[in-house]
Amino acid sequence: MxxxxxxxxxxxxxxxxxxxxxxxxxxxxxxxxxxxxxxxxxxxxxxxxxxxxxxxxxxxSGLAGVHEVGPDRAVVGAGTSWRAVLAATLPLGFTPPVLTDHLDVTVGGTISAGGVGGTSHRYGTQADNVLALDVVVDGEPVACSPDVRPDVFDAVRGGPGRHGVITGATLRLVPAPERVLSCTVRCRDAAALLRVQRETPAEHISGQVKPSEAGWAYEAKAVLYGPGEPPPGTTETEELSYADFADRLRPDVAELVALGEWARPHPWGMVFLPGPAAAAVIEETVAGMTTADLGLSGVILVKALRVGRVPMLAAPADPVLFSVLRTASPGCASVAAMLAANRALLDRAEAVGGVRYAVDSVPPTG
Missing domain, CATH: 3.30.43.10 (Uridine Diphospho-n-acetylenolpyruvylglucosamine Reductase, domain 2)
Structure with a gap:
């Protein structure tokens, strides 16, 4: 398997x-x-x-399903995908406050990992937007929340399955916008990218580092959910329905599946960096990379965020999630070389007080 x-x-x-x-x-x-x-x-x-x-x-997968949707919450099985959650809540005008970029992952899986999205600078992680959980601990079903068995509640959120098996969740909901305005902002360097993310009053914001003829280029995406002017430096805008925006990766995934890239190995390196040191680590990392080190469909993401109250996510203060999402494409760096690069990234992060994100691909030492 x-x-x-x-x-x-x-x-x-x-x-x-x-x-x-x-x-x-x-x-x-x-x-x-x-x-x-x-x-x-x-x-x-x-x-x-x-x-x-x-x-x-x-x-x-046998514990999938949306069992109840109200104006402020949804009760779902742990095996339910975020796509299925959104399909049940959006017709009623609601959405989870934080969605993953890729909707075809499960509620239980991302809550166990933490779950970061483009709105995490406002709402924290998906794990911080859970009202209650059903969990199996020591072979017994347990209901937990911030007020009932908070020890279990805190242990399983962001605890990647080590302290219990999540079987169900009560998720917080917020009103969903009908349409959004996505704005592209080109940035000079990593410091400028992080400054745009921290200072732009957008509901959804993210960043990428992309290959260009001049080397690596930095780009922020600021998405406005309501009235407002595009942020300074905006070079492109696109208006979308919220449903299309939330599912924006679906055409890309379909193309990657058709090309065979979705089935390639994905040695992903993901670290939480302390804000003051993030720009230097990001620029040092990409300066030593070529497109072959990233893979044909690899992506580099940068996200300034707040974690919220999730004790198991030991992120540094003012955290920045730096994700080098490599794909071992034909003709590119080998899996072994990509894993070695991930180890070097983690070492670089730890040297400035950063930590790994639990879903990454880093070989153990020793």
Whole structure:
């Protein structure tokens, strides 16, 4: 069995697909009785085997579904994709405050990882926008929230499945805009990119580092959900429905699937950097890279954000998520070389007080 990263392979001793939280609890107890670990798996979008095991693979697809939608919350199964959540909430005029760029990942998976989106500078991570969770802990189903079993609630959010299996979630909702205005702002360097992200009053904001004829170019995307003027330096604007904007990666993914790039190994390097040191680390990293080091469909993302109250996400103060999302395309750097580059990035980040993001691909030392 492989995950999206396509680097690590493991064959589970057994795969179970529970349809209820009690069935999930039973699977975890049975695994423990046989001395096996139980690892939850949603859509397998981890990149270095985090959703794989040689023990018991707990397939959460049987726990998918949106059970209730109200004006401020949605109750969903952990195996539900964010696409399915949005399909249920948007017709009623609501949306989760934070969405991942790619909607075909599961609620349980991203809450376990943290879950960063373009609105995380305002709302924090997806894990910080959960009202309550259903979790299997030590083989028993447990309901938890900030007021009920807060120890469990804090341990599983951002805890990549190490402290319990999330089976259901109550998600916060906010009113959804009908249309958005996406504005492209070219930036001189990483410092300018981060300044635009911090100072622009946009609901959704993100950044990329792209190859260009002159080397690497920095670009911010500021998305306005309501009335407002494009930020200074805007070179392009595009008006979209909110639904199309939220699902903007779907055509790109379809093209990557057709080209075979979606099935290539994805050695992703992702680190949280402290704000004051972020620009220097980003520029030092990209200065030593070529497009072959990134891959034909690789992407470099930069996102200034706030984490919120998620104790398991030990991000530094004023964090910046720096993501070098490599693809091991034919004719480009090897998987081994990309993993070595990820290790170097992590070492560079740790030297200034940064930390890894748990869904990345970094080989262990020693």
């Amino acid at each position: 492989r995950d999206f990263g396509g680097i690590v392979e493991r064959t589970p001793a057994r795969t179970v697909r529970p349809a209820t939280a009690r069935e999930a609890a039973s699977a975890v107890r049975e695994a423990a009785a046989h001395g096996l670990e139980a690892v939850p798996r949603g859509l397998g979008h981890s990149t270095y085997g985090q959703s794989l095991t040689s023990g018991v693979s707990v397939d959460l």
